Amino acid sequence: xxxxxxxxxxxxxxxxxxxxxxxxxxxxxxxxxxxxxxxxxxxxxxxxxxxxxxxxxxxxxxxxxxxxxxxxxxxxxxxxxxxxxxxxxxxxxxxxxxxxxxxxxxxxxxxxxxxxxxxxxxxxxxxxxxxxxxxxxxxxxxxxxxxxxxxxxxxxxxxxxx
Amino acid sequence: xxxxxxxxxxxxxxxxxxxxxxxxxxxxxxxxxxxxxxxxxxxxxxxxxxxxxxxxxxxxxxxxxxxxxxxxxxxxxxxxxxxxxxxxxxxxxxxxxxxxxxxxxxxxxxxxxxxxxxxxxxxxxxxxxxxxxxxxxxxxxxxxxxxxxxxxxxxxxxxxxxxxxxxxxxxxxxxxxxxxxxxxxxxxxxxxxxxxxxxxxxxxxxxxxxxxxxxxxxxxxxxxxxxxxxxxxxxxxxxxxxxxxxxxxxxxxxxxxxxxxxxxxxxxxxxxx
Numbered sequence: 001x002x003x004x005x006x007x008x009x010x011x012x013x014x015x016x017x018x019x020x021x022x023x024x025x026x027x028x029x030x031x032x033x034x035x036x037x038x039x040x041x042x043x044x045x046x047x048x049x050x051x052x053x054x055x056x057x058x059x060x061x062x063x064x065x066x067x068x069x070x071x072x073x074x075x076x077x078x079x080x081x082x083x084x085x086x087x088x089x090x091x092x093x094x095x096x097x098x099x100x101x102x103x104x105x106x107x108x109x110x111x112x113x114x115x116x117x118x119x120x121x122x123x124x125x126x127x128x129x130x131x132x133x134x135x136x137x138x139x140x141x142x143x144x145x146x147x148x149x150x151x152x153x154x155x156x157x158x159x160x161x162x
Numbered sequence: 163x164x165x166x167x168x169x170x171x172x173x174x175x176x177x178x179x180x181x182x183x184x185x186x187x188x189x190x191x192x193x194x195x196x197x198x199x200x201x202x203x204x205x206x207x208x209x210x211x212x213x214x215x216x217x218x219x220x221x222x223x224x225x226x227x228x229x230x231x232x233x234x235x236x237x238x239x240x241x242x243x244x245x246x247x248x249x250x251x252x253x254x255x256x257x258x259x260x261x262x263x264x265x266x267x268x269x270x271x272x273x274x275x276x277x278x279x280x281x282x283x284x285x286x287x288x289x290x291x292x293x294x295x296x297x298x299x300x301x302x303x304x305x306x307x308x309x310x311x312x313x314x315x316x317x318x319x320x321x322x323x324x325x326x327x328x329x330x331x332x333x334x335x336x337x338x339x340x341x342x343x344x345x346x347x348x349x350x351x352x353x354x355x356x357x358x359x360x361x362x363x364x365x366x367x368x369x370x371x372x373x374x375x376x377x378x379x380x381x382x383x384x385x386x387x388x389x390x391x392x393x394x395x396x397x398x399x400x401x402x403x404x405x406x407x408x409x410x411x412x413x414x415x416x417x418x419x420x421x422x423x424x425x426x427x428x429x430x431x432x433x434x435x
Contacts, residue, residue, distance in 0.1 A: 019222060022220070022221075024297060025219050025296060026219055026295070027297045027298065032298065036299065059187075067211070068211060071208055072296055073299060073300040075208065075332055075341075077194055077197040078194045078197060081194070082190065085190050131301070
């Protein structure tokens with residue numbers, strides 16, 4: 001194939017990032033759950049990339065996605081941008097300890113990070129820009145994350161093998 | 163020698179990498195601070211964001227959106243027979259209202275002539291098409307294809323044939339972002355037609371309803387009453403249809419907006435003359 005030599009797993013993850021970003025910001029009338037699902041998957045990819053594909057270009061990629069997400073979701077800059085940048089920075093610091101853990105532990109750590117970043121985004125948007133902290137929405141996102149986390153991480157590891 | 167050392171330092175990829183990461187962090191914090199202080203640079207970034215990211219994301223998600231629309235259409239076909247019966251009944255009911263409305267229009271015209279009144283104080287700035295609708299995760303907003311080039315400015319009112327849609331919150335050259343009436347950060351002063359009830363209502367966490375956040379003199383309206391803009395804050399023109407009261411619970415009034423925020427295609431941007 002023409003582009004096959006450029007298509008490695010890092011590129012695949014970035015393409016997935018673009019796709020799920022687009023799905024989460026555009027309203028899908030008949031299946032609104034798809035928006036939440038895409039939003040949740042997008043965050044999982046962000047965590048997975050920071051954990052397993054850490055490189056400096058990711059700061060720029062996350063900067064663009066964080067900024068775009070803030071602009072399209074709330075017309076203010078802050079919550080997503082700050083959380084993504086700080087997440088990447090923090091994971092770089094703790095990565096060496098996480099890598100020694102067994103896979104089950106890493107799975108729970110990824111899930112925990114997902115729960116924390118979703119909470120941080122909502123709490124920052126609440127205190128910075130007076131967006132209502134929607135408990136129902138947060139619970140929905142947690143439930144979706146819980147359900148999709150395991151199959152999603154299995155798919156991610158399959159992509160890794162490419 | 164010093165110059166050559168400097169070049170050597172910067173060409174080491176690790177140094178360039180850490181330097182660019184630091185710059186990105188600085189830009190991030192500056193953007194957040196500028197956004198809080200409403201600095202003009204942020205407005206440029208916002209309008210650029212609407213102009214570039216919104217259409218690109220729309221194109222990428224279009225296969226999924228088209229598929230979901232096709233599935234919805236197929237589902238609608240199944241319900242066509244029942245829908246047809248319901249619509250026939252509605253047509254009969256509306257015909258009665260039409261007769262009454264035509265009579266009222268001619269009466270109104272006659273009264274206006276008698277009073278020499280000029281009641282139309284609204285100016286239509288532009289009729290626009292909805293080009294994107296954001297998901298409801300944080301805010302409820304739409305992007306329309308009218309911007310600064312069409313005379314649209316922030317805080318102008320957006321309506322459609324059913325009533326109030328929302329207000330402009332961000333404008334770029336060719337596009338604008340509209341905060342919808344059912345968003346929690348949207349507040350509006352309303353009254354009933356009899357003018358004995360005034361309140362401020364805003365969107366609620368429940369997608370479909372508008373909820374009162376303040377009721378003047380704690381007066382209670384009746385379920386079924388129609389709410390229109392009161393025009394007291396001088397931001398919104400008065401007498402624009404907003405919604406219908408459907409529930410009164412724990413001193414709070416819940417209304418259903420007339421505008422179907424899920425299905426918006428064309429809107430009008432208006433201003434007070």
